[in-house]
Amino acid sequence: MSARSERTGNPAGTFLGMPAFPQAAAGAVRDERLRANLRHATRTIRDKRARAVAELADWAELRTAGKAIKDHTLRHLDRYLVQLEENVTAAGGTVHWAADAEEANRIVAGLVRATGRTEVVKVKSMATQEIELNEALAAEGITAYETDLAELIVQLGEDRPSHILVPAIHRNRAEIREIFADRMASWGRPAPEGLTDSPAELAEAARLHLREKFLRAEVAVSGANFMVAETGTLVVVESEGNGRMCLTLPRTLISVVGIEKVVPTWRDLEVFLQLLPRSSTAERMNPYTSLWTGTTEGDGPSEFHLVLLDNGRTAALADRIGRQALRCIRCSACLNVCPVYERAGGHAYGSVYPGPIGAVLSPQLRGTASAVDASLPYASSLCGACYEVCPVAIDIPEVLVHLRERVVEQGGHPLERAAMAAAGFVLDHPAALTAAERLAGRTRALHPRRLPGPGRAWTDTRDLPEVPAEPFRDWWRRNRT
Amino acid sequence: MRVALFATCVNDALFPATAVATVRLLERLGVTVEFPAGQTCCGQPQYNTGYRRACEPLVRRTAKAFAGYDHVVTPSGSCVAMVRDNYPRIGARAAADGRGTELADLATGLVPRVVELTEFLTDVLGVEDVGAYFPHTVTYHPSCHGLRLLGLGERPRRLLGAVEGLELVELPGAEECCGFGGTFAVKNAAVSAAMAEDKLANALGTGARVLCGADNSCLLHLGGTLRRTGAPLRPLHLAEILASTEEHPWRPSA
Numbered sequence: 001m002s003a004r005s006e007r008t009g010n011p012a013g014t015f016l017g018m019p020a021f022p023q024a025a026a027g028a029v030r031d032e033r034l035r036a037n038l039r040h041a042t043r044t045i046r047d048k049r050a051r052a053v054a055e056l057a058d059w060a061e062l063r064t065a066g067k068a069i070k071d072h073t074l075r076h077l078d079r080y081l082v083q084l085e086e087n088v089t090a091a092g093g094t095v096h097w098a099a100d101a102e103e104a105n106r107i108v109a110g111l112v113r114a115t116g117r118t119e120v121v122k123v124k125s126m127a128t129q130e131i132e133l134n135e136a137l138a139a140e141g142i143t144a145y146e147t148d149l150a151e152l153i154v155q156l157g158e159d160r161p162s163h164i165l166v167p168a169i170h171r172n173r174a175e176i177r178e179i180f181a182d183r184m185a186s187w188g189r190p191a192p193e194g195l196t197d198s199p200a201e202l203a204e205a206a207r208l209h210l211r212e213k214f215l216r217a218e219v220a221v222s223g224a225n226f227m228v229a230e231t232g233t234l235v236v237v238e239s240e241g242n243g244r245m246c247l248t249l250p251r252t253l254i255s256v257v258g259i260e261k262v263v264p265t266w267r268d269l270e271v272f273l274q275l276l277p278r279s280s281t282a283e284r285m286n287p288y289t290s291l292w293t294g295t296t297e298g299d300g301p302s303e304f305h306l307v308l309l310d311n312g313r314t315a316a317l318a319d320r321i322g323r324q325a326l327r328c329i330r331c332s333a334c335l336n337v338c339p340v341y342e343r344a345g346g347h348a349y350g351s352v353y354p355g356p357i358g359a360v361l362s363p364q365l366r367g368t369a370s371a372v373d374a375s376l377p378y379a380s381s382l383c384g385a386c387y388e389v390c391p392v393a394i395d396i397p398e399v400l401v402h403l404r405e406r407v408v409e410q411g412g413h414p415l416e417r418a419a420m421a422a423a424g425f426v427l428d429h430p431a432a433l434t435a436a437e438r439l440a441g442r443t444r445a446l447h448p449r450r451l452p453g454p455g456r457a458w459t460d461t462r463d464l465p466e467v468p469a470e471p472f473r474d475w476w477r478r479n480r481t
Numbered sequence: 482m483r484v485a486l487f488a489t490c491v492n493d494a495l496f497p498a499t500a501v502a503t504v505r506l507l508e509r510l511g512v513t514v515e516f517p518a519g520q521t522c523c524g525q526p527q528y529n530t531g532y533r534r535a536c537e538p539l540v541r542r543t544a545k546a547f548a549g550y551d552h553v554v555t556p557s558g559s560c561v562a563m564v565r566d567n568y569p570r571i572g573a574r575a576a577a578d579g580r581g582t583e584l585a586d587l588a589t590g591l592v593p594r595v596v597e598l599t600e601f602l603t604d605v606l607g608v609e610d611v612g613a614y615f616p617h618t619v620t621y622h623p624s625c626h627g628l629r630l631l632g633l634g635e636r637p638r639r640l641l642g643a644v645e646g647l648e649l650v651e652l653p654g655a656e657e658c659c660g661f662g663g664t665f666a667v668k669n670a671a672v673s674a675a676m677a678e679d680k681l682a683n684a685l686g687t688g689a690r691v692l693c694g695a696d697n698s699c700l701l702h703l704g705g706t707l708r709r710t711g712a713p714l715r716p717l718h719l720a721e722i723l724a725s726t727e728e729h730p731w732r733p734s735a
Contacts, residue, residue: 026671035675320577339658343675379669381662381676382529383625398570404531412531416664420532427490427521428538437494457667461674462705465495468734472488472497476516480504 018350020375025344034170038342041169045336048282049389056278066275067393069268070260070327074317080229080262081308087232091294093304098256100311105136107307108221108254112142115252117218123236123243124148125223126164126330127256127309129352130365133221144221145187145213147242149206156183162346162354164332165280170345173197180205188212210242220246220301224257225329226272227306230265233293234306237276237286247290253301258309260317260326272329275391279331312365321402325360327392332357334386334396340379349376356386360399368407377403415454437471444469485550486514487543487595489557489697490522496697498734502724503556503598506613509726510606514554519546525563530664533571537584540568544587552605553595556720558627558696561597566630568592597627598720599636599695609643614727616646620689621719622680622703624696625658637695637719644722650687654680661702677706685714695719 018024028034053059073080085095098104112120120137122128122144134144134155146155153168154161157179161167168176177197184191189209195201222243226235234255236243247253263269277286295304317323335341335355346354350372351362359376368374377400380386386396408417426432444467450459458464484507488500507514523543524536543564547553555561569592572585602608621641627633641649660666660676667673681703684692692707692714694700704716717731725731 022669022671025669029671029675339660339676340669340672343672344669377531378665381625381658381660381665381669381673383658383662384629385625385656385658388629401529401531404529405533406531408531416530420527420530420535423522424527424532424535424538427524428542430519430521433490433494433521440494454667457670458705460670461677461709462702463708465701465705467495468497470497472493472500473516473518475497475501476504480516 018370018372020371021344021348021350021379022375024348024350024372025340025379028345028348029343031345033172034345035343037170037172038345041166042336042342045166045282049279049333049336052278052282052284055284056274062271062275063391063393065271066329066391067327069263069271070392071324073262073264073268074260074323074326077259077262077317080264081259084227084229084232084262085308087229088294088304088306089232091232092296093232093294093306096305096307098307098309098311101131104131104256104307104309104311105133108133108256109137109140109142111252111254111305112137112219113140115219118142119213119217120144120219120221120254121213121217121246121250122146122148122151123220123222123246124151124167124238125221125256126352127223127258128221129161131256131309131311133256145210145217147210147213147246148238149203149240149242152206152210153179156180156187160347161352163335164330164353164355164357165335166332170347173199173202176202180209184209210245214242214245214249217246217250219252219254220250222247222253222255224255224261225276226269227257227262228264228266228269229262231293233266233291235269236288236290237273238288238290239281239283239286241288244288244290247292248300250301252303252305253292254305254307256307256309258311259313276329276331279329279333279389279391312367316361316364319364319402322360322364322399324394325357325364325396325399327394328357328361329392331391333389333391337385337389338380339383339385340381344379349379351376356380356396356400357394360394360396360403363403363406368403368410374407374410377401377407434471434473438474440467441469441471482512482552483550484512484514484552484554485547486516487520487523487547487553487555487560488516489555489560491697491701492556495701496718499556499697499718499720502718502721503554505729506611506720506724507554509724510602510608510611512606515550517546517550523560523563525560525567526663528563528567528571533574536567536571537575540571540584540587544568544591547591547594550594552601553591554598554601555595556598556695556718557698558597558624558631558633559698561595561600562626562630564588564595565592597631597633597695599627599633599640600631602640602723603636609639611640611643611723613644613723613725614646615644615722615725615731617691618648618650618687618689619691619693619722620650620652620684620687621655622652622659622684622692622694622699623655624694624699627695628656633695637693640719640723641693645727647722650689652687653683659699659703661699663698666702673702674706677703681706681710681712681714685712690715691722692716693719693722
């Protein structure tokens with residue numbers, strides 16, 4: 001059992017059977033080391049992002065353009081996807097359509113089996129995590145090696161990602177050193193003797209371990225940040241260059257991409273290549289931008305497959321308010337600025353998409369039937385910091401409240417419903433409200449400091465307010481009428 | 482100019498001193514204030530918890546209670562944001578459901594007239610120095626809805642800065658949420674409490690004796706935590722500071 005799974009009592013590597021957000025978050029809040037790691041990391045990225053964004057005088061216009069391009073594309077998604085398919089096919093690629101995770105996994109496993117190989121190298125990809133591709137491939141006897149540094153840390157630690165951009169953000173250097181020293185040997189090249197926790201040594205250990213994989217790999221699996229419909233070009237942006245190794249060295253490349261990742265033209269792409277790096281890594285430009293169009297003889301993979309993934313996206317698209325979440329470009333700025341994420345950590349969200357965007361994406365992609373999915377729309381104080389930083393202006397608080405309504409409609413919480421109904425009556429009858437206020441005022445000496453039952457959630461850490469001798473409306477009546 | 486006070490349910494029931502201070506402040510500035518008795522609650526707790534339909538009677542009630550007033554002044558940023566941002570949404574959804582435009586029309590009529598107290602003082606009355614006297618060290622927590630949804634910006638700080646005797650000290654991490662968030666405070670009590678703890682550590686670190694806010698719901702949460710810990714910091718609504726003068730200085734209410 002990994003350190004992480006001991007914390008939450010859940011099986012490593014999977015999000016199945018996660019407890020509701022409040023329970024998982026309460027555990028994380030008590031974890032001093034986790035809180036310190038997250039506090040340091042999110043605040044560092046948060047401040048850097050603010051500086052990178054402040055450099056551009058036209059940031060607001062870029063943000064508006066990003067939103068408009070995504071909205072236009074989503075409105076005509078059918079058209080752009082077909083155009084993309086035609087152009088990928090014309091360039092020598094093969095396009096597969098996957099309605100859900102199971103179908104996508106079956107397609108990828110079949111493609112890998114057809115190569116006769118049992119190992120694949122992977123570019124960091126949220127879509128393949130969403131469909132739990134690694135687990136599905138393992139069941140077919142195929143080993144998937146994560147090559148992104150943070151994903152490698154997560155994979156070696158039998159852990160789960162807790163951040164979109166920095167999946168091992170919950171780990172500090174000392175923990176990473178320990179994971180490398182203990183686990184690298186069972187996955188391939190062992191960590192060097194006497195490995196310390198200096199960033200340079202840790203990076204070198206990962207470089208040596210991964211290089212062996214790159215040079216041997218015949219099949220790579222990736223996602224993509226964007227797909228340009230007008231030419232059938234896929235785009236991966238990254239910082240490490242490990243993605244580029246995977247995208248160029250193997251013979252076969254399989255890309256699993258959500259259907260919402262298409263953009264119509266290169267001109268549209270330009271907007272996102274400015275919005276994404278500044279929002280995610282706080283860089284003016286990301287170090288590596290890899291672009292490929294089908295296959296090119298004698299250059300890169302000779303076989304290219306694109307698996308277009310729906311997995312709940314069409315259903316989200318049908319929701320007038322919820323669909324804006326599909327504009328997301330996975331920058332993770334909303335995670336870094338979120339006070340709830342900073343304290344609860346990514347694992348509490350029970351999904352590969354944590355933080356504010358996860359709280360609106362997961363319940364739309366997976367539905368609100370499970371305990372964790374029904375609790376996610378409430379995992380926010382609605383402070384609005386996420387909306388403020390979102391480079392494609394997703395009004396996350398608006399979607400959260402909208403999804404809360406969906407949870408309420410499916411039954412909600414009986415006690416809460418009763419309380420809301422009672423409040424609804426009193427608040428629509430001022431005489432009843434006045435009577436209730438006066439009763440509270442007269443009995444105030446009897447009010448307890450701590451409440452039993454559900455009220456404990458308030459009084460565990462907070463006193464109840466002192467009820468005044470008279471409500472304002474009585475003061476008004478006595479003094480101004 | 483007919484001006485109505487929208488006291489809000491939280492102030493009416495739990496913080497009458499804030500509503501009284503708002504009345505006294507506005508009257509001192511020459512404004513005649515009325516308190517329409519039909520007002521209750523804007524519906525924010527219901528709306529933000531997912532009970533949109535339960536808000537509809539309150540939209541109707543609030544719009545009717547304040548019909549005919551030029552300005553509806555509210556010492557609560559989050560209640561203003563509820564009306565400004567969500568009343569039109571409630572109206573649009575009702576219309577989209579085929580239930581007519583009544584709610585949308587009520588929202589359209591009400592929204593432009595509802596103003597937060599500091600907006601009313603600086604934008605409508607055009608005053609920054611309201612003639613207040615408050616000889617204490619104060620730090621200001623700009624609640625999220627006032628900060629981000631209303632864009633109050635420097636208005637509250639400028640008003641506080643003009644108060645005689647008041648020393649304003651900057652709150653580190655001021656723009657971070659205090660962790661109240663309505664039902665969030667009980668649905669996610671652990672995270673909410675952790676956020677309050679950090680906010681209060683920042684506030685206490687300033688050495689201020691008064692933690693000022695423009696939203697009593699946040700101060701209810703922070704004040705409850707302060708009282709539990711016995712920390713030497715008093716939460717106080719901005720209106721009560723601005724109402725305080727040399728002749729009638731602020732006093733804790735009974």
